[in-house]
Amino acid sequence: MSLFDSLKSKTSHGVSKALSNTEKALRKAEINRQIAKSRDELDALCLQFGRIVHHAGVAAEAEVRSFLESTHAIEVAIAENLDKVKDLEETNDREGDETFTKTLCAHCGAEILPTQKFCGGCGVTLHSN
Ligand SMILES: [Zn+2]
Secondary structure, three states: OOHHHHHHHHHHHHHHHHOOHHHHHHHHHHHHHHHHHHHHHHHHHHHHHHHHHHHHHHHHHHHHHHHHHHHHHHHHHHHHHHHHHHHHHHHHHHHOOHHHOOEEOOOOOOEEOOOOOEOOOOOOEOOOO
C-alpha cells in the first residue's frame, strides 16, 4: 500500500474523530454551498426545459390546427361527393335509368335486365333491342 493510499484509508476511517467542530462546521457549510449550487443548476435546467416544452407546445398547436384544417377539408369533399352519389342514385330511382330498367321475360314472366343474355327464370335466350 502506498503512503497516499494509507493516508487516504486512515483519513476516511477516522474522518469524524480527526476533525474539530470548527472544521466540521466549515466542511458542512462548503457541502451545503455545493448542494445549493446544484439546486440552482437544477432550477436553471428545469426553467430551460419548461421553455422548450412551452415553445414545442405552441409550435405543435399551430401544426395540429393546420392538420385539422386539412383533414376537415378532405372530409367536407368526401361528404359532398357522397351527396352527389346519393343524388345520382335517387335520380336513377326516380327517372329510371334504361340500363337498369327491369322488364319481364315474355316466356316465363321473370324480371330481367337489358344486360342479361339469358333469362334467370327459364334460361331462354334474350334478344337485345
Ligand atoms: Zn324466362
